[in-house]
């Protein structure tokens with residue numbers, strides 16, 4: 353089975369080499385090591401250095417960095433890094449994770465800072481011709497507005513503008529993101545007992561826009577709940593996706609892996 357984890361995080365304090373080894377043993381052929389702040393960006397670079405051609409780094413600043421005093425300098429650096437031409441294995445293959453999170457009750461000023469940081473990085477990715485790994489929580493309308501304004505029309509037309517990571521529905525959100533060239537990352541939440549509404553939304557998404565992810569170290573799928581999540585666990589999520597689509601897990605794995613390679617590593621495509 354060929355699996356691909358399109359969104360996972362590494363901490364430099366982890367035994368990254370061992371996690372990558374277990375991922376390969378579980379059938380993964382690649383993964384996107386996703387940044388979001390200084391520590392996560394460092395973890396993503398480290399994973400890419402340990403496993404070139406297998407761990408592909410996405411770099412960026414997420415919503416939690418938006419109100420930091422040095423957010424502007426940091427955003428400039430992150431944007432510059434995403435813009436670097438992909439000459440080495442450690443160059444960013446995407447901007448991520450970036451996005452908006454209004455679930456913690458941010459003030460109007462904090463929301464505005466989140467939007468500015470997000471828009472800037474989507475624009476940098478568009479300029480570099482790279483996709484984005486986007487986080488959006490309780491911020492559908494603002495996410496859509498920024499993507500409509502900043503996504504590269506070429507990438508949108510090619511269906512390569514990015515992934516909405518950790519998609520939880522509703523189907524109507526997916527339908528509005530499809531014309532912007534977005535795919536949808538299905539995490540371990542797909543396996544949760546209380547996720548019927550997500551499982552019901554999945555068939556509305558065209559198969560060529562479905563991706564698997566773990567968002568590790570968070571969101572371990574059933575039956576690994578309570579464990580620290582890692583990319584190898586995507587092997588559990590694919591079984592549930594197969595069931596939803598009425599196909600074998602093998603086929604669900606090939607479809608989502610093809611989609612992931614087309615989106616995140618078109619040059620490495622086998």
Ligand SMILES: [Zn+2]
Pocket residue numbers: 359361386449517567
């Ligand atoms: Zn994440």
